[in-house]
Amino acid sequence: MQRITIAIDDDLAAQLDGFIQESGAANRSEAIRDLVRRGLSARPDGPARASCFGVVSCAIDQSVRNLAARVPQGRLERHDQTVAALSVPLDHTTSVDVTVMRGQVGDIAAYAQALFLERGVMHGALSLIPVAQDESRHVHNHGSPHAHTHLRVKSGF
Template sequence: MQRTTIAFDDDLAAELDAYIAATGAASLSEAIRDLVRRGLSARASGPTQAHCFGVISCTVDQSVRNLAARVPQGRLDRHDQTVAALSIPLDHSTSIDVTVMRGRVADISSYAEGLFLERGVMHGALSLIPVAEDTSHHVHNQGAAHEHTHLRVKSGF
């Protein structure tokens, strides 16, 4: 771990203190690490071939022609990448849709960007979580040891 000294003006330090109180961060270092990770992931999505989980959220106007059919069809077209989907009705025509996908950064980002460009889709956001697959040989519960993969969340791309 590396140590860095940072100077903040009084207003920014007060905002940071408020952020720590609101989020329940255990320390100033933890809060800054969280903010830096978020800032870097928002700025650069990482290598396009890196493995990740993507959390895609947006509002969908269900009254826009065929959009209520196209959004789920887009997930079905990527059934091998779609892990979970949730649609929450807000009013008579609008829902919040949340989709969790697994795959490469380029594929997940491309799907999200295409979805956000659809007429009737608003407030789109994509959060990428970098992962690696590790292969290990061990026993779960009882029985013989066997080789399989585990996902490991990485701190960055």
């Protein structure tokens, strides 16, 4: 771990201390690491071929012609990347949709951008979680050793 020194004004330091109280962070270093990690992972600009999970969320006006059919169809066309999807009605015409996807940054960001440009889609957001895939050999329940892959969440791209 590297040690860095930063200077911030008194008002910003007070806001940071308030964030520490609200979040339960142990100290300023932990809080700043958390905020930096969130800020960097919120940017959909990781390397295009990097592996990640993406959480795509938006509000959808279901009354816009064919939009209620096009959004699920878009997920079906990416069935190999779509992990889970949730649609929650907010009022008589609007739902919030959340889709969890797995793949490469470029593919997931392209899907999200195309969705956000649709007429009737509002408040779109994409969060990326960088992952790596590790292979190891181990035993489950006293069986024989076998190759096994695990995903590991990384702190950045």
